[in-house]
Amino acid sequence: MRADRPTRVYGVDFSGAKDPSGKLYVAQGTLSADGGAFELESCVACDDRLDAFAMLLGAPDGSVWGFDAPFAPASPAYDAFGFTQWEEWLSLAAGSSRSSFLEALDRLFPAHETPCVAHGWACRHTDVACRAASPFKRVQPNLRAMVYAGWKWLSYARQAGCAVYPFDRRDAARSSSPVLFEVYPSYIARAAQGRRSLDVSAVAAYAQAYAGWREHPLSGDLGAASQDAVDACAACLTLAVVVAREGAALASGARPGFANDLEWEARMREGLIVRPSGA
Known part of the structure; x- marks a missing residue:
């Protein structure tokens, strides 16, 4: 998020499947230094999560990554595990097998399958x-x-x-490192056309209008024929428009326009879904 040079922007449609092949895509593009133009350049499939991780490690300095995956649980879930810090959830996952992690969640939390309408143990x-x-x-x-x-x-x-935004401060050691943001592609898709679809151009047109980009961000056919691929493109476009409009707030830790009072107060436990304001 440097104002003096273009920013490389990535969008990841993540997958938690044992075999993520065909389900995990990474889209990428370039945001101009002044934020006035963005080009969504490619969308590629990954056979494994290691492929996406290798792309992250090889990304240019100052790149930003939008991930379609929850970065944290709701605050009441901390109490159920006896946790106080967000990092404890990451350590739990990193130190567990898939089966033991899922069994631990199942022991404490019943099913919650409906969209979130109220804050509680299941919903941030x-x-x-x-x-x-x-x-x-x-x-x-x-x-x-x-x-x-x-x-x-x-x-x-x-x-x-x-x-990882908003949990990590951008200190000197991380000044040029990639920054990871949680995004929710369905949010921008609903704003663009009322629902998710395979129409990347509709989301791109909405992103152009919202950010005020000089040109349409799609310069060619990305081959995004599956919903997972389209979601990766939507994740990339989501982060690009927010960085274009609110890059200074994201970089400084100031409150961005999309975050309401309750979200902002709980951000260091629950994280934030980065998105266009007022969509």
Whole structure:
């Protein structure tokens, strides 16, 4: 998020499946130094989460990454585990097998399959604001498996020097490291056309209008024929428009325009879904 040079922006449609092949995509593009133009350049499939991790490690300095995966649970869930710090969830995932992690969640938390409408053990304030699913949802998709893979991934990324928004401060050691943000592609898709679809151009047109970009961000055919690929593109576009409009707030730790009072107060435990304001 440097004002003196273009920013490389990535969007990841993450997967918690044992075999993520065909389910995990990474889209990427470039935001101009002045934030006035963005080009969504490619969308590629990953056979394994290691492929996406290798892309992260090889990304340019100052790159930003939007991940379609919950970065944290709701505050009441901390009490159920006896946790006080967000990092404890990452350590739990990194130090557990998939089966033991899921069994631990199942012992403490019943199913919660409906979209979030109220804050509680299953739903964060940011989930409620976005009408997102609970991080503890079990089916279609299994977000419990997603947070297992995602929190382990975040743990490894932080060990590699990456920063995770809003939990990590951008100190001197992390001034040029990649920064990871939680995004929710369905949010921008609903704003663009009322629902998710395979139409990347509709989301791109909405992003252009919202950010005020000089040109349409799609310059060619990305080959995004599956919903997972389209979601990766939407994740990339989401982060690009927010960085274009609110990059200074994201970099400094100031409150961005999309975060309501309850989200902002709980951010260091519950995280924030980064999104266009007022969509």
